[in-house]
Amino acid sequence: xxxxxxxxxxxxxxxxxxxxxxxxxxxxxxxxxxxxxxxxxxxxxxxxxxxxxxxxxxxxxxxxxxxxxxxxxxxxxxxxxxxxxxxxxxxxxxxxxxxxxxxxxxxxxxxxxxxxxxxxxxxxxxxxxxxxxxxxxxxxxxxxxxxxxxxxxxxxxxxxxxxxxxxxxxxxxxxxxxxxxxxxxxxxxxxxxxxxxxxxxxxxxxxxxxxxxxxxxxxxxxxxxxxxxxxxxxxxxxxxxxxxxxxxxxxxxxxxxxxxxxxxxxxxxxxxxxxxxxxxxxxxxxxxxxxxxxxxxxxxxxxxxxxxxxxxxxxxxxxx
Amino acid sequence: xxxxxxxxxxxxxxxxxxxxxxxxxxxxxxxxxxxxxxxxxxxxxxxxxxxxxxxxxxxxxxxxxxxxxxxxxxxxxxxxxxxxxxxxxxxxxxxxxxxxxxxxxxxxxxxxxxxxxxxxxxxxxxxxxxxxxxxxxxxxxxxxxxxxxxxxxxxxxxxxxxxxxxxxxxxxxxxxxxxxxxxxxxxxxxxxxxxxxxxxxxxxxxxxxxxxxxxxxxxxxxxxxxxxxxxxxxxxxxxxxxxxxxxxxxxxxxxx
Numbered sequence: 001x002x003x004x005x006x007x008x009x010x011x012x013x014x015x016x017x018x019x020x021x022x023x024x025x026x027x028x029x030x031x032x033x034x035x036x037x038x039x040x041x042x043x044x045x046x047x048x049x050x051x052x053x054x055x056x057x058x059x060x061x062x063x064x065x066x067x068x069x070x071x072x073x074x075x076x077x078x079x080x081x082x083x084x085x086x087x088x089x090x091x092x093x094x095x096x097x098x099x100x101x102x103x104x105x106x107x108x109x110x111x112x113x114x115x116x117x118x119x120x121x122x123x124x125x126x127x128x129x130x131x132x133x134x135x136x137x138x139x140x141x142x143x144x145x146x147x148x149x150x151x152x153x154x155x156x157x158x159x160x161x162x163x164x165x166x167x168x169x170x171x172x173x174x175x176x177x178x179x180x181x182x183x184x185x186x187x188x189x190x191x192x193x194x195x196x197x198x199x200x201x202x203x204x205x206x207x208x209x210x211x212x213x214x215x216x217x218x219x220x221x222x223x224x225x226x227x228x229x230x231x232x233x234x235x236x237x238x239x240x241x242x243x244x245x246x247x248x249x250x251x252x253x254x255x256x257x258x259x260x261x262x263x264x265x266x267x268x269x270x271x272x273x274x275x276x277x278x279x280x281x282x283x284x285x286x287x288x289x290x291x292x293x294x295x296x297x298x299x300x301x302x303x304x305x306x307x308x309x310x311x312x313x314x315x316x317x318x319x320x
Numbered sequence: 321x322x323x324x325x326x327x328x329x330x331x332x333x334x335x336x337x338x339x340x341x342x343x344x345x346x347x348x349x350x351x352x353x354x355x356x357x358x359x360x361x362x363x364x365x366x367x368x369x370x371x372x373x374x375x376x377x378x379x380x381x382x383x384x385x386x387x388x389x390x391x392x393x394x395x396x397x398x399x400x401x402x403x404x405x406x407x408x409x410x411x412x413x414x415x416x417x418x419x420x421x422x423x424x425x426x427x428x429x430x431x432x433x434x435x436x437x438x439x440x441x442x443x444x445x446x447x448x449x450x451x452x453x454x455x456x457x458x459x460x461x462x463x464x465x466x467x468x469x470x471x472x473x474x475x476x477x478x479x480x481x482x483x484x485x486x487x488x489x490x491x492x493x494x495x496x497x498x499x500x501x502x503x504x505x506x507x508x509x510x511x512x513x514x515x516x517x518x519x520x521x522x523x524x525x526x527x528x529x530x531x532x533x534x535x536x537x538x539x540x541x542x543x544x545x546x547x548x549x550x551x552x553x554x555x556x557x558x559x560x561x562x563x564x565x566x567x568x569x570x571x572x573x574x575x576x
Contacts, residue, residue: 020576055576058417062571080325080419088417094410098342110331111418153414 008072010036010161010192011057016066018052026052028217029066034161034194039187041207041224042196043307049216050196051091054163058088070161084113087159091166091196093146095138095153101125102134105152112157121156128152128182144175151182162186164195168202180205200304210303214311224303231306234275236267238286239295250289254282265293275300328420332428333435336402340436347436348443351390355444358386359451362508373510376539379452383445384534385507388469390444391437392498392527395470399433399477400490407481407573416575422568426478433474434467441466454538461546462537468553469530475560482573501527511543526552 011034018027027049034040042050055061057068059079068075073082096104106121125131128148133141138149147167154162167183168176183206187193197203203210204224211221222230243262255278257266267282269275279298286293340347363379370378406412415425448454456462476493484490505527511519522528523544532542533549542549567574 060413060416060575062575080323080421083417083419084325086417088413090410090413092410094413096409096411107331107335108414111328111414111420113325113327113419115327 009033010071011194012069013057014067014069016053016056016068017064018056018061019064025216026061027056030218032211032218032221034192035209036192037187037190038208039183039193039195039206040209040211041203042194042211042213043198043200043203043303044196044213045198045311048213050213051165052216053213054088054165054194054196058086058163059083084157085160087154087157087162089147089150089154089162089164089167091169093143093150095146095149097137097139099138100135101130101138101141101149101152104138104149105156108153109156114157120158124152124155127185144171144178147171147179155186159191161192161194164193166196166198168197168199176202200307204303212307212310219310227306228303231309232300232303233305234267234269234279235299236269236279236282237295237297238265238267238282238293239263239297240265241292241294244291248289248291251282251285254278254285256282325419325421325424328418329424329427329431332415332420332424333432336429336432337435339402340398340432348440351394351440352443352447355386355390355447356451358382359448363451373513374539374541376541377452380454380539381510381535382508383448383452383454384538385505385531386448387441387444387466388505388527388531388534389502389507391441391466391470392473392502392530393494394440395433395437395473396477396480396494396498397490398436399430399474400481400484402429402433403478403481404484404487404490408487412574422565425568426475426564430471430474430478433477434470437470437474438467441470456538457540458537462534465533465537465550465553468550468557469534472553472557472560475557475564479560479563479567482567485573498527501525502531505531506543507531526556529553 011032013030013032015029015031016027017025017029019025030053042053044050052061056063057070057075059075070082071085075082099107102121102125105125106116106118109121110116122131125134128151130145130148130152133145138146141149151164151167164183168179171179180202183193183195195202195206207224209221210224210227212219220227237259240263244258244265245262247256247258247265255268257268258264259266267279269278276298283296359379359382362382366378372378373381403412406415420428480490480493484492504522505525506522511522511528514522529544529549529552532544533546533553536542536546536549566572
């Protein structure tokens with residue numbers, strides 16, 4: 001009967017913008033729709049406006065214009081009801097160092113208006129490997145543990161929408177893997193996740209969709225797969241037994257160039273699925289034409305290359 | 321939950337009071353020691369040569385003023401550190417992103433600071449008993465007036481805690497405004513004892529009205545009418561609430 005019903009987006013941002021009193025435009029007018037259940041990665045260099053965007057939605061930054069609806073609720077008027085369903089893990093390790101882990105997490109649940117639920121807090125602390133530390137003061141924990149406490153605090157009120165601002169900044173490689181597992185686990189429980197990162201690897205590993213932001217402007221929003229297919233490339237370097245003076249006419253259908261005085265044949269194909277097939281076809285043709293080769297190296301371009309193409313520099317660099 | 325997050329307000333209130341328990345000894349020992357010193361110096365040493373003011377023994381005369389000094393100082397100090405600390409450490413992000421608005425924050429932060437002041441007021445009154453035998457003529461009015469002062473100056477402390485952008489600034493207003501005005505506010509003397517021009521000048525000091533208002537509830541006599549004291553205090557309370565409402569409306573110092 002309700003066949004035409006379309007699911008409302010969990011977060012709907014329209015024309016959201018922030019200009020600071022000094023005139024700095026931290027966020028240009030931005031539209032963004034987040035789907036229920038997805039992991040959305042906001043990717044950009046330091047100072048791009050990622051934290052501003054999160055702050056605007058979560059109530060830490062006052063918008064200069066635009067509207068935000070979460071769960072269909074207008075955040076300007078129904079902010080109490082909306083915020084009760086949103087969790088935020090900040091980038092800084094901002095937590096009361098003298099408080100005990102268990103109490104700090106229980107506090108957050110009540111702050112968001114929910115009745116105490118020791119069973120939920122226990123499950124949460126166990127899932128974050130914090131249960132044994134529940135009686136310890138937060139100052140006694142390692143940096144990675146402190147970040148887990150912040151995550152536990154953000155999850156204490158069972159939010160449907162979770163913001164993670166640079167969840168792995170300053171976290172070593174091993175802990176980063178743990179964090180990724182944890183985040184996928186949350187998605188498995190139905191939590192919609194928006195994370196910011198300046199690590200391409202993180203967005204590539206975790207996200208369903210990626211938004212690239214730079215200098216306050218959301219440059220693009222796309223499905224990760226589609227983005228990689230559209231902008232990614234497949235490259236191959238074929239080391240020839242005997243150097244060639246020019247690319248043979250029989251191979252003119254392939255995107256080929258010669259390098260290293262004709263000793264290496266370079267293939268540079270589009271990433272839209274044709275890349276690897278193109279290399280396979282090329283190899284058969286080479287064999288057929290009797291062109292012998294000693295090595296073959298294939299490389300897919302990563303999100304990082306895509307990023308450099310888009311904004312003209314690597315994400316970890318400061319804006320010029 | 322769309323109107324008022326009572327649980328959120330309560331948990332802030334409990335957390336802030338718990339912070340007091342963590343430093344229980346310092347919280348209580350310092351004001352009790354200070355007040356005891358005042359009683360020793362002014363009540364016993366100097367009071368011996370003054371005898372009575374307006375029929376009230378000098379040691380008893382200074383009790384309401386000393387109580388007022390403690391309430392003003394403690395209310396401002398507790399409320400200002402209560403909101404400044406989370407701003408300073410960054411933990412304020414959680415309250416700002418929570419379903420918590422002006423009423424919840426005021427009940428939590430200001431309510432806890434005022435409660436602590438009231439607990440201290442009771443301790444000071446008990447301490448004073450050790451030094452001097454005093455009685456309270458209008459106990460209900462005294463209690464009501466003390467509560468109003470504690471709330472008003474906790475609100476002022478909250479404003480100072482929002483305004484301060486360094487630990488030094490937290491102590492500027494108490495040191496440069498409240499302490500001098502308290503000493504000149506008739507805690508240790510009656511305005512009638514001052515020479516002519518200073519009697520009128522002193523009436524411009526708001527703390528004169530607070531000290532005398534409380535003194536009237538104790539002994540039924542004071543330098544200014546109680547109605548003036550009550551009206552002035554209430555007026556200041558309204559001003560503080562207005563400033564705080566403006567802080568939240570504009571996000572000043574709390575939201576960027």
